[in-house]
Amino acid sequence: MANETTLTLVGNLTADPDLRYTPAGVALCKFSVASTPRVFDSAKSEWRDGDPLFMNCMIWRDMAENVAESLRKGARVVVTGRLRLNQWTTPEGEKRSGFQLDVEDIGASLRYVRAEVKKLVRTGGGQAAASGDSPWETSGADPEPPF
Numbered sequence: 169m170a171n172e173t174t175l176t177l178v179g180n181l182t183a184d185p186d187l188r189y190t191p192a193g194v195a196l197c198k199f200s201v202a203s204t205p206r207v208f209d210s211a212k213s214e215w216r217d218g219d220p221l222f223m224n225c226m227i228w229r230d231m232a233e234n235v236a237e238s239l240r241k242g243a244r245v246v247v248t249g250r251l252r253l254n255q256w257t258t259p260e261g262e263k264r265s266g267f268q269l270d271v272e273d274i275g276a277s278l279r280y281v282r283a284e285v286k287k288l289v290r291t292g293g294g295q296a297a298a299s300g301d302s303p304w305e306t307s308g309a310d311p312e313p314p315f
Contacts, residue, residue, distance in 0.1 A: 173251040175269060177223055178277060179203030181243050187236035197232035199225050199239075201247055201269075225249065227271040234288075235274060244277040 185199040205218035225247060227235055239245065249271040256264055276283050 174248065174272075175251050176246065176248045177201055177203055177221075177269065178246050179221070179223075179244070181239055181241050181245060182222065184241050185236045185239055187232060195229055195232040195236075197227050197235050199227075199235065201225055201245060223247075223269050224266065225269045225271050225274075227274065230288075231271070231274070239274075239276065244279065244281070246275050246277050247271055248273045 179201040180203075182200040182202050185197050187195065187197045189195055201223050202220050203223070204220040206215050207218040208214075209216050247269060249269040252268050252270050254266050254268055258264060
C-alpha cells in the first residue's frame, strides 16, 4: 500500500514462535526478533556489539504455521513487513504504545547455516502437504523450471 513504512530486519528469534488460532480458525503467529549491530570502537581498535533493537512481529495464515513449524529460538532470520504503531490503554488507565512488524515475508538467514527447503504442495481442501525430496518435483515426465 502507498505511504506505508516497509522494513527489512535481520536478526535472531528471541523465543520460539507463538502459534495461535482465531475463533474463526485463522492461524496467527507472534515472535520477536533481536537485531544487534556490530560497531567499531576506534578508541580500543576493536569491534563490539551496539545497542540491540527488539521488534515484535506478527504473521498470519499459512506462513504463520510454516514459521511455527520451521523456526526456533535463536534462529537467524530475514524479515520483511510493514511497520505499525499500536496504541492501547492499560487496565490502570495508562496510555501505551509500541511498534510491531506485520510480516509479509520471512526466511532463515543462510549466512552461518545450511537449510533444507521443502516445497509445500496444496491439496484439494486448501491444506498444504510436503512434497517429495525434489523442490522442482512435477507430475509430468519433463520437469519445467519454476519461472
